[in-house]
Amino acid sequence: DSVEEADFVLVNTCAVRGKPVEKVRSLLGQLRKEKERRGLLIGMMGCLAQLDEGQQMAKKFGVDVLLGPGALTSLPEALKANERFFDLTFREDVLDYIPPPPKGALSAHVTIIRGCNHHCTYCIVPTTRGPEVSRHPDLILKEIELLKQAGVVEVTLLGQNVNSYGKDQPGFPSFAELLRMVGGMGIPRVRFLTSHPVNFTDDIIEAIAETPAICRYIHLPVQSGSDRVLRRMAREYRRAHYLERIRKIREALPDAVLSTDIIVGFPGETEEDFQILLDFLEEAELDRVGVFAYSPVEGAEANRLPDPVPEEVKEERKARLLEVQARVSLRKNQRFVGKTLEVLVDELPEPGLAVGRTYRDAPGVDGVVYVETDGTVRVGERIPVRILRADTYDLHGVQA
Numbered sequence: 001d002s003v004e005e006a007d008f009v010l011v012n013t014c015a016v017r018g019k020p021v022e023k024v025r026s027l028l029g030q031l032r033k034e035k036e037r038r039g040l041l042i043g044m045m046g047c048l049a050q051l052d053e054g055q056q057m058a059k060k061f062g063v064d065v066l067l068g069p070g071a072l073t074s075l076p077e078a079l080k081a082n083e084r085f086f087d088l089t090f091r092e093d094v095l096d097y098i099p100p101p102p103k104g105a106l107s108a109h110v111t112i113i114r115g116c117n118h119h120c121t122y123c124i125v126p127t128t129r130g131p132e133v134s135r136h137p138d139l140i141l142k143e144i145e146l147l148k149q150a151g152v153v154e155v156t157l158l159g160q161n162v163n164s165y166g167k168d169q170p171g172f173p174s175f176a177e178l179l180r181m182v183g184g185m186g187i188p189r190v191r192f193l194t195s196h197p198v199n200f201t202d203d204i205i206e207a208i209a210e211t212p213a214i215c216r217y218i219h220l221p222v223q224s225g226s227d228r229v230l231r232r233m234a235r236e237y238r239r240a241h242y243l244e245r246i247r248k249i250r251e252a253l254p255d256a257v258l259s260t261d262i263i264v265g266f267p268g269e270t271e272e273d274f275q276i277l278l279d280f281l282e283e284a285e286l287d288r289v290g291v292f293a294y295s296p297v298e299g300a301e302a303n304r305l306p307d308p309v310p311e312e313v314k315e316e317r318k319a320r321l322l323e324v325q326a327r328v329s330l331r332k333n334q335r336f337v338g339k340t341l342e343v344l345v346d347e348l349p350e351p352g353l354a355v356g357r358t359y360r361d362a363p364g365v366d367g368v369v370y371v372e373t374d375g376t377v378r379v380g381e382r383i384p385v386r387i388l389r390a391d392t393y394d395l396h397g398v399q400a
Contacts, residue, residue, distance in 0.1 A: 008041040013048035018295035028061035047128035053298040073097055095135045098143045101150035106380050107363050108152045110143050113159035121234045121301040125160050134169045154189040162192045163199035176203040183211035191215045197245055198236045209252040215359045216253050221261040225280025226273040229266055257360035259288035265314030266294045267305035274317050278324050287332045289325045293318050326392050333390035340400050343369050343385045345377055366393040373399045
């Protein structure tokens with residue numbers, strides 16, 4: 001239950017930005033003291049483990065087990081070895097492995113594809129995760145069936161770029177076909193993360209529109225609204241293409257919630273570029289936006305770009321962007337006032353109050369529904385809720 005009681009501590013790492021890397025460095029420093037005091041075994045896995053920086057960190061802090069993202073199934077072997085064990089290979093049995101269903105969980109994640117074939121200048125996923133490799137559809141469907149039998153009511157299909165599913169394997173279904181297959185299995189809610197605007201094709205939009213189980217929540221990272229910055233990022237689309245994609249989505253799914261990610265302060269971003277980005281947010285009217293100040297990552301091509309943006313300018317732009325988006329989000333949320341929506345109950349914080357999510361609210365994303373209930377509802381139920389009020393991110397209603 002705690003690090004102090006454990007014989008072995010395994011640290012899962014992310015290397016998408018500089019801040020999580022620093023958090024790992026700090027944590028490993030603390031664990032090394034425990035190791036020196038009582039012989040604790042330390043393990044590190046995930047994207048940072050695949051990078052030179054992570055491997056140097058592992059040696060410095062006395063990490064005993066180092067596993068890259070493609071070697072997770074080596075963990076039992078590593079523990080049996082009872083000595084320093086490093087494995088950074090990409091093992092195909094990772095994609096073959098079906099984990100046991102989580103006990104008592106309403107939601108679960110299912111990996112459908114690993115890696116990415118795009119090469120954005122700020123990103124190191126192709127280095128840490130390798131090229132795109134699709135998982136066999138039979139394994140995906142078998143895992144989802146086991147989750148359904150275990151009582152899971154919401155499944156999220158995962159991949160660095162789910163839209164490319166099946167393209168690397170002749171005979172595999174396309175992502176749109178996979179959505180229809182999974183949507184017909186009896187799981188009430190099906191989601192997916194993450195998408196790429198270049199690969200988010202019309203057949204995917206049609207599959208969502210024609211498959212009731214697919215949630216009307218789409219996360220489509222744009223990263224910038226300025227074409228000049230998008231070119232420097234090596235994103236393979238421009239502002240007009242992105243706007244055309246969300247127009248097509250809204251035509252087919254008028255009530256869909258659209259969210260995105262944006263990087264502010266990318267090297268070379270001028271005040272003019274930033275103003276173009278703010279104008280883009282007003283025009284696109286996206287429901288939710290995740291905003292990140294650019295942070296260098298070891299091995300990313302963007303590190304070599306000229307004209308870095310000062311930290312104080314990044315933070316100031318981030319604050320201005322969030323202020324603009326708050327107005328847009330409130331305006332978008334208000335469209336649900338007066339409507340009756342289905343809410344999946346996640347928790348019951350007090351008698352007569354439930355907290356949950358609609359088909360348009362994803363786990364772990366800002367935006368939940370606070371519901372006055374008759375006191376008889378249970379966690380895991382899906383109940384009709386009449387929306388009475390909207391905040392910037394949340395909705396408030398009463399059980400209908």
